[in-house]
Amino acid sequence: MNAQEVRKLFPILHQEVNGKPLVYxxxxxxxxxxxxxxxxxxxxxxEYNSNVHRGVHTLGTRATDxxxxxxxxxxxxINAKSTQEVIFTRGTTTSINTVAASYGLSNLxxxxxxxxxxxxxxxxxxxxxxxxxxxxxTLKYIPLQEDGSIDLADVxxxxxxxxxxxxxxxxxxxxxxxxxxxxxGAIAHKHGAxxxxxxxxxTPHLKVDVQDLDCDFFAFSSHKMCGPxxxxxxxxxxxxxxxxxxxxxxxxxxxFVDLYDSTWKELxxxxxxxxPIIAGAIGLGAAIDFLSDIGLENIHRHEEELAxxxxxxxxxxxxxxxxxxxxxAGIVTFNIDEVHPHDVATVLDAEGIAxxxxxxxxxxxxxxxxxxxTARASFYLYNTKDEIDSFVKGLVTTKxxxxxxx
Amino acid sequence: MSSNLxxxxxxxxxxxxxxxxxxxxxxxxxxxxxxxxxxxxDRIQLHLKVEDGKIADAKFDGEGCSISLASASMMTQSxxxxxxxxxxxxxxxxxxxxxxxxxxxxxxxxxxxxxxxxVSKFPARIKCATLAWKAMEKGVGKEEEI
Numbered sequence: 001m002n003a004q005e006v007r008k009l010f011p012i013l014h015q016e017v018n019g020k021p022l023v024y025x026x027x028x029x030x031x032x033x034x035x036x037x038x039x040x041x042x043x044x045x046x047e048y049n050s051n052v053h054r055g056v057h058t059l060g061t062r063a064t065d066x067x068x069x070x071x072x073x074x075x076x077x078i079n080a081k082s083t084q085e086v087i088f089t090r091g092t093t094t095s096i097n098t099v100a101a102s103y104g105l106s107n108l109x110x111x112x113x114x115x116x117x118x119x120x121x122x123x124x125x126x127x128x129x130x131x132x133x134x135x136x137x138t139l140k141y142i143p144l145q146e147d148g149s150i151d152l153a154d155v156x157x158x159x160x161x162x163x164x165x166x167x168x169x170x171x172x173x174x175x176x177x178x179x180x181x182x183x184x185g186a187i188a189h190k191h192g193a194x195x196x197x198x199x200x201x202x203t204p205h206l207k208v209d210v211q212d213l214d215c216d217f218f219a220f221s222s223h224k225m226c227g228p229x230x231x232x233x234x235x236x237x238x239x240x241x242x243x244x245x246x247x248x249x250x251x252x253x254x255x256f257v258d259l260y261d262s263t264w265k266e267l268x269x270x271x272x273x274x275x276p277i278i279a280g281a282i283g284l285g286a287a288i289d290f291l292s293d294i295g296l297e298n299i300h301r302h303e304e305e306l307a308x309x310x311x312x313x314x315x316x317x318x319x320x321x322x323x324x325x326x327x328x329a330g331i332v333t334f335n336i337d338e339v340h341p342h343d344v345a346t347v348l349d350a351e352g353i354a355x356x357x358x359x360x361x362x363x364x365x366x367x368x369x370x371x372x373x374t375a376r377a378s379f380y381l382y383n384t385k386d387e388i389d390s391f392v393k394g395l396v397t398t399k400x401x402x403x404x405x406x
Numbered sequence: 407m408s409s410n411l412x413x414x415x416x417x418x419x420x421x422x423x424x425x426x427x428x429x430x431x432x433x434x435x436x437x438x439x440x441x442x443x444x445x446x447x448d449r450i451q452l453h454l455k456v457e458d459g460k461i462a463d464a465k466f467d468g469e470g471c472s473i474s475l476a477s478a479s480m481m482t483q484s485x486x487x488x489x490x491x492x493x494x495x496x497x498x499x500x501x502x503x504x505x506x507x508x509x510x511x512x513x514x515x516x517x518x519x520x521x522x523x524x525v526s527k528f529p530a531r532i533k534c535a536t537l538a539w540k541a542m543e544k545g546v547g548k549e550e551e552i
Binding site (some may be wrong): 018340341342343346347350357358359363366372373401402 | 410411414415445446447448449469470471472473474528530531534
């Protein structure tokens, strides 16, 4: 993979920020968008914007074909058995909330358990807290190893015959840990629980195969994988989805509507009330084509190299703490001694370098790390080693700058 | 290094950050307000002693960036001794300064606070600077309710 060539397709990267070439190291928050995605959105709005699944006119048919065509692209991308298992949602958060509100509320009761980990993003914690509160179920946490990884023995010790749901993130948005979700899922299934995977940080960077993972639900967002914001996917096994009730009701998801009762469309549409996110789905389809052409394995290898290169240099600097295990995805979370991450991010920004500072929507993990907040550099297919050199230089500048003013 | 950055991290700000004034707890009969900036994890615990409509004492504790903690330190210095009404007026002058608007610099002695002017050029940091002031406003509001 040639990152320099890839970069050419991302117009936003070719600009100066505060007089310096932009170094965008915040892709774990949201990725940038390549020309084919921007053009797919524009083409839809310029040429065939129309509502889907209704109307017999030509534009309506084109829009429906493109929207359902995007669903088939997603199916292939994650290797789902059927497009009936691919539900378009607003994003990972909505996907997990749908499982919690539909499956969780109707299948759990007092005495049941939900098992998650302390490294989860808030969107894979709070929906389960709510289910626990409403049903009387207990929320349990798999403890973490010292380096932030999960030991399967701890999973065995936490999951019991009372466990109904296990929900774990595939890749940590803070530590970059790649969690053994397939093995965790096998343990969940052994105890009769279902396995939910938060794939927000894995789907953009790793080859995902939901049949191989054998998870029951898998959630991800388009905007972290070169696609537009506002759309994501909930994959679910057909047998489970068929038994579940929708959480939103209205147009598009109905079969027959009578004065006092109605019936639902078949999968996947029964979970897609209202006019769907048509442009978003088409844009996501274009992003999937784009990523597939380059190859997820190549992208993953490139990011691993970048992370390794960054960590090598950062480890040589004094006064820098790097969080997370050695083996990781393209995420490096760190702190500089005596300098608050906000101040780090502001000084780096003055150098044109965009990093995230804060708790990364993972307050329980921050508590576990004993850090009130951290700075995070996250890489994607368009980042280069040269950019990491600028970033490391920026860290030196930051240290010197605050060394001076103190 | 850009001059904007030097405007942001003025010496006096770093001094308040490293040597915060009025850090700590107050005794009984005080109002305690916990405020955090949910997007970044900064937390401030502000203790106010309000007597006869006046802020008799103010102390704070917390964790956060240089801007939020320096601003908290300066705020406690400024409002001590002011009437609740004046303290709120002061807060709004400070918000004007943060938003880059023309602000009233004659009613109160702004002192060190003027060093925070540079924050207005960094929109992402304005919330850091206003955190302690928002806590103070909430605190005196709470006192009135009692």
